[in-house]
Amino acid sequence: MPRPYSQDLRERAVALVAAGHSRRSVAHLLDLAESTVINWSKRQDVTGHCAAKRVGGNRRPLLLGERDWLLARVSAAPDLTVRALRTELAERGTDVCVDTVWRFLMAEGLTFKKKPARGRAGPA
Numbered sequence: 001m002p003r004p005y006s007q008d009l010r011e012r013a014v015a016l017v018a019a020g021h022s023r024r025s026v027a028h029l030l031d032l033a034e035s036t037v038i039n040w041s042k043r044q045d046v047t048g049h050c051a052a053k054r055v056g057g058n059r060r061p062l063l064l065g066e067r068d069w070l071l072a073r074v075s076a077a078p079d080l081t082v083r084a085l086r087t088e089l090a091e092r093g094t095d096v097c098v099d100t101v102w103r104f105l106m107a108e109g110l111t112f113k114k115k116p117a118r119g120r121a122g123p124a
Contacts, residue, residue, distance in 0.1 A: 004052035005036075013037050014044045062096055063089075063104045074110060 009030065016026045023041060027034040044050045063070060066089060073088065074080060086101050105111070 004055065005032075007051060010040050010050040010052070014040055014050045017041045018044075061104070061107075062100055063094070066092070066094055067104075067108075070104065071108065074105070 009032075013026050013030055013032065013036075016029070017023055017037065021029075023037045024034050026032075027037045030037075040050045069092070070085065070089075073085065082098050082101050082105065085105075086096065086098050089096060089101065
């Protein structure tokens with residue numbers, strides 16, 4: 001992810017707009033997109049500063065509320081597919097994508113690997 005523009009550049013752009021220059025001329029002068037200068041000016045008017053918003057952060061796990069049910073369901077039927085779990089979650093009112101279920105199961109240490117002794121042909 002790219003870094004945000006420097007605070008100095010933001011303050012210069014907002015100061016030029018406050019001094020009476022048009023947002024379009026400020027964008028051309030500082031080699032910025034017009035929408036960038038417009039957004040910085042709006043942020044200055046609304047919040048009183050034009051600083052960049054915080055980048056990154058952790059997301060709340062979507063399936064944390066269903067953790068106990070999911071673990072019980074997988075232990076009761078270990079051959080369930082991730083798509084089947086997703087369908088059952090949707091029936092319970094939690095609509096998530098397959099990848100979300102997969103990442104939850106991986107975080108819990110549950111994988112769906114086939115057992116190596118299950119019917120594979122060995123060397124002759």
